[in-house]
Amino acid sequence: MTFTLKQIRYFVAVAETGSITEAGRRLHISQPSVSAAIAELEDRFKVDLFIRHHAQGLSLTPAGARLFKDARSLLDHAEELRQGAVGLGQSLEGELHVGCFQTFAPIVMPRVIRAFAAAHPAIVITLHEHHVQGVVDGLAAGQFELALTYDLNLTEDLAFEPLVAMPLHAVLARNHRLAREKELSLEQLTHYPMVLLNLPQSRDYFLSLFSSRGLRPRIAQETPSFETLRGLVASGDGFAVMHSRPASQQTLDGRPVVYRPVKDKIRPQSLGLLRLMRIRPTRRSEAFAAVARAELRQNPA
Amino acid sequence: MTFTLKQIRYFVAVAETGSITEAGRRLHISQPSVSAAIAELEDRFKVDLFIRHHAQGLSLTPAGARLFKDARSLLDHAEELRQGAVGLGQSLEGELHVGCFQTFAPIVMPRVIRAFAAAHPAIVITLHEHHVQGVVDGLAAGQFELALTYDLNLTEDLAFEPLVAMPLHAVLARNHRLAREKELSLEQLTHYPMVLLNLPQSRDYFLSLFSSRGLRPRIAQETPSFETLRGLVASGDGFAVMHSRPASQQTLDGRPVVYRPVKDKIRPQSLGLLRLMRIRPTRRSEAFAAVARAELRQNPA
DNA sequence: TGAAGGTCATAGGTAAATCCGATCCCGACG
DNA sequence: CGTCGGGATCGGATTTACCTATGACCTTCA
Helix, strand or coil, rough: CCHHHHHHHHHHHHHHHHCCCHHHHHHCCCHHHHHHHHHHHHHHCCCCEEEECCCCCEEEEEHHHHHHHHHHHHHHHHHHHHHHHHHHHHHHCCEEEEEEEEECCCHHHHHHHHHHHHHHCCCEEEEECCCHHHHHHHHHHCCEEEEEECCCCCCCCCEEEEEEECEEEEEECCCHHHHCCCCECCHHHHHCCEEEEHHHHHHHHHHHHHHHCCCCEEEEECCCHHHHHHHHHHHHCCEEECCCCCCCCCCCCCCCEEEECCCCCCCCCCEEEECCCCCCCCCHHHHHHHHHHHHHHHCCC | CCCCCHHHHHHHHHHHHHCCCHHHHHHCHHHHHHHHHHHHHHHHHCCCEEECCCCCCCEEHHHHHHHHHHHHHHHHHHHHHHHHHHHHHHHCCEEEEEEEEEECCHHHHHHHHHHHHCCCCCEHHHHHHHEEHHHHHHHHCCCCEEEEEEECCCCCCEEEEEEEEEEEEEEECCCCCCHHHCCCCCHCCCEEEEEEECCCCHHHHHHCCCCCCCCCCCCEECCHHHHHHHHHCCCCCCCCECCCCCCCCEEECCEEEEEEEEECCCEEEEEEEEEEECCCCCCCCCHHHHHHHHHHCCCCC
């Protein structure tokens, strides 16, 4: 049907050595094989590529000389692709796409990325922030090969490696009545209005924490934005509950919020590394996982 | 050892269709063949290129997506080479290298090339002028695949197609004593000084015309340049003998020369097309040969 | 909750391409 | 003229490519 890279390789070797026998030696292959490859190329292309000088090798025809240029460049191109392709899995250079649950992306990713950049300056990371299901979908769609997220919406073909246990906290304005308590119960909280994070999974999750205990908090506000949520809490619209707990106790508009542990027996949310079970990890993603482990285990958010 | 163009083709088809089965259909090939090709690529490169979604096709991993770009460009490159390669023999476009014996190159080539350019405007001709042996060597070395020359220095592996018989002429200044004669004999000429074309083959050839008849012309001047030769003749340095006979009777410096047939029985020199026996001609060189035949046969120099 | 249908992977058998050694052939060269 | 050097050809063995059939698994729909 069409020519072969191998034929092109043989052709280039012959053109370069001016001899089929010598080309065979160079390619660690027999002379008849090379001869056959050249003959087939000439047959396919309906052009004579070489002038045979009996008993003293061959030289290119004008047509052969033209093809020679193209052939070498094609071989170079193929070699480039091969280099790039093995690099795709092995090398610690190039790009790495990482997914992250959007709520704590601004909390943990800057630290992890900074540490990673220090360890692997040749890898450029692209961060993809999504809600929980979006992270899972992105993994499945191949948008990124590794993600930092909660152990939510997991399925059979996902491999989750927990890194940090994140217990539930209540978020309060510093002047909130309950801010005096060291710990809080969900029951206590329901006496006050609540501000709810409205993301596809989070919303149901947070509400279920209450409803499974027969509690029905009064929702004063909802917002899909984590920072807006903190702002609403700080300005007195109500309390909120969250697993992620930023270092800063200040909202973006400069007001103070406080975090108090929830004392109900609630399974801490697990922040960890998520990847597809069946996909073999690249060296880059392994490297990222190592950095994330070191960074988050020793120094959780 | 390394990957195959076919594997790349299969890979691209799968990436484009998002399905191994569909790619197989598109390639007119069975699904397991495609599956095997992909598996081998992933094995060679040690990277997973696709995420398998059971019962609903596959999608590219980030690594696969990177490779996809390179792969398509490599395929394009290969296709270009193929197009160019078949074009090398078949197409009436591109370049054609033609050799020509230098003495009559300025006489016949302009006409032939003009006619050829009219018939095949997409082919650009490169002219290589040499002495007779240089033309033969150039053919053998693949510098050009076709030449216009005399039937001299021919060997077994050269195919010569005579086009025009060129009888021997004497070249004289118009005021030369012998210019009055309609025809001349070599014997008559030897009474006057001779100007000799000094080219590797021509020199021996012209001298042998005389010596084989027991004549020894007196050489007044020698020159390797055809135009200089005519100039010397016109300015009275002597006569010359030649086979080629330009339309113009004027030398480059404007003086008149005349041509008179030589009446001795001398085999006319044959101007014709020369090519290598064993090399199959390209369509372009066939086209050139046709034009040269038409142009020179009907209207010899 | 099966059943049907679709997808990719694997297995086994066969056809084809690839490769090699031996040999032939043909100019070059002494 | 005989030898040599190198390309082409031949026949056979091995490897590769391909196909059909089948298995495993998932999705979808009744």
